[in-house]
Amino acid sequence: MKIYAALFALLLAVLSARGENRFPMPQFESGYAMPAAAEPGAHPGLFEALDAAVLLGALSLAAWLVLRRRSRRGVLLLSVFSLLYFGFWRRGCICPVGSIQNVALWLFDGGYVIPLSAAAFFILPLAFALLFGRVFCAAVCPLGAVQDLVVLFPVRIPRHLARALGFFPYLFLALGVLLASAGAGFMICRYDPFVAFFRLSGDLAALAAGAALLLLGVFVARPYCRFMCPYGVLLNWMSRLSKWHASIYPDECVQCRLCERACPFDAILVPNSSLVPEPREKGARRLTALLALLPFLALAGGWAGASLDAKLSANHPVVRQADALKGAPAASGSFKSKMLESFALGGGKAEDVRARAAAVREKIRLGGWIAGGFLGAALGLGLIGVSIRRSRDSYEPDRGECLSCARCFMSCPREHLRLRGGGKIEPENGGAHGG
């Protein structure tokens, strides 16, 4: 067998030295007409414009349904449409969750031309969140829609646990942006649990993860959205600044407590003005301590991120190639040996690869400082956010966490009154930040 392989290699070397077209094209005498190689074209570019237009239309409709119509049924129908269009028909690509990475790559890599649809998918939901809250999550996101349909027996998970799990999206966002901007692949797309369903094909691990998340989602409402989605972090920030936002009651809160349990995502804030406030001094001391802790958390995070550079940069193809060149000869058939084979074919210099890999690693190390620092700061600010209590007189949606799904509307007796009256009630809490 070994001799066979050696002979084969020798023959290969001899033959490839002679260059291509070892056997010249024959001169046919029988009038043979040569067929052309088939080159089917790509899907027309029209689709991308259509996708962006549908996205804009769906977002506008969602905002209208949530803020004006106050219709849960409308939101549900729209989310089914979005699931069918963006999910099953367009097969889950491109989605705003993944477009974060296209934007990151574009901002950090001069050679990358971002598809206009990716830019639109990144910008439009954020702009809508700035104006109307997370209406994108409610009815437009296919990943959200598929989970929303299985929220059957939602259980309330402890607040502390939810807060702690809520840190994962930050981690996912930081890692995804770091790797994408360094050119080390799109991690967020890789761990998209539902895209395999949308394509109706995929590897077993992806399908199993999606199925497990959907099963979990029967009890823990929208687990991906709340505890994984990196785009949700950005939407959360934007929604906190939103100009208008869905409110539980159409006109005023009568404090009947009926909506308290209506939200499967635990995003309803209860009135707290009747509670005994904490002594001011104690709160101030705690806030000072947390503020002092903030830079240390950021530094520690940055250091941890930077010290992970070897692990993180192993995702980059150039670094992988350099690592393959460095080590002992690999077993044939392994990924490493294939890599070496392709390197030998390309005829590049090992030093060049090493130099490029070192540059990539340096870049990722710097990125690790920034991403880790961001994570530490997010942790610190999260702690501060937990420790500060703002007083509320009525039941309000948590603007950051609320997905504008409109489930709570029908639990409000004022809403029933409005529907019976048939007349429109102008939402008075329009710019609620003014009050």
Added chain:
Amino acid sequence: MAGIEKYGAVKLVTRRGFVVGALRALCLTLLGWLGGAAFLRWKCLGVDGTWACGACPDRAACRFAAALPSKPASGRRMVWQLDPKKCIQCGGCAVNCVRQPSAVKCVHSFEMCGYCRLCFGFFQPGAKTLTSAAENQLCPTGAIRRKFIEEPYYEYTIDESLCIGCGRCVKGCAAFGNGSLMLQVRHDLCLNCNECAIARRCPASAFSLVPADRPYLFKPQAGKGQP
């Protein structure tokens, strides 16, 4: 406060409301800038890294508005393709694609083919007879059709409905023949994923994004330059 507002003229803004409003305006501006920059880049930058308009040496002469219809939209779209010159036929394309069977297929560039009687892309090494009997064929799915044309030439065509993109025939043809068989991403099948699953696992880094109006990368023919 709501009571006062009803009478008009008075508009109260709290400190918090002011800060939130300012941040909102800032974010909207940033998003707008991002969108504008993405649009400019998409419109003015050619896909091969050059400026489509000639880099605007004179800003005043920049025909920004006129540039848009001058370039086909498909030229600004990018699709995945693999470079046959880098490909080592490792077989990854057959198993790593999110589609099954894979969107990568073998294509046959007939101009490069030698029409050999003994085709190393078609026959198993050491095939006893040169017939298209199943035991002689290299292709695991029998996707290559061998047709007699005239002595001693045979035509080989790929049945794409059977091809799984494993690249065994490509390897054989590249080793002993002209290399007229090549793996290519078929764009009628490719979903153009944001991150190509084959590209990520390709040991030769042979995948890249190419302009959608020139979506195939056949090998240049010997002595003839670019196809």
